[in-house]
Amino acid sequence: ARTGAGNVSFTHLIAYAVLRALADFPALNSAYGTEAGKPVVVRHQHVNLGLAVDVQKRDGTHSLLVPNVKSAEALDFAGFWRAYEDL
Numbered sequence: 001a002r003t004g005a006g007n008v009s010f011t012h013l014i015a016y017a018v019l020r021a022l023a024d025f026p027a028l029n030s031a032y033g034t035e036a037g038k039p040v041v042v043r044h045q046h047v048n049l050g051l052a053v054d055v056q057k058r059d060g061t062h063s064l065l066v067p068n069v070k071s072a073e074a075l076d077f078a079g080f081w082r083a084y085e086d087l
Contacts, residue, residue: 011051018049029047046074048069048071050067053066
């Protein structure tokens, strides 16, 4: 913020902490899937970190939009912050 580049929020810090924690607990970056009708664990190579945002439509209703930072685990904090802000 002192450089005029923008503000770092608690959301930025918590999201980045989650990314770092996934490096120590990669099983948390898994999902349920099926192969040939049988359940399997899908192990993801990358972390696409999504954060839900409440968006108000023109008609006044609300919807959730979930933009995500692709391959977020490969970014340092500055890179993550820039990607997050770009979204």
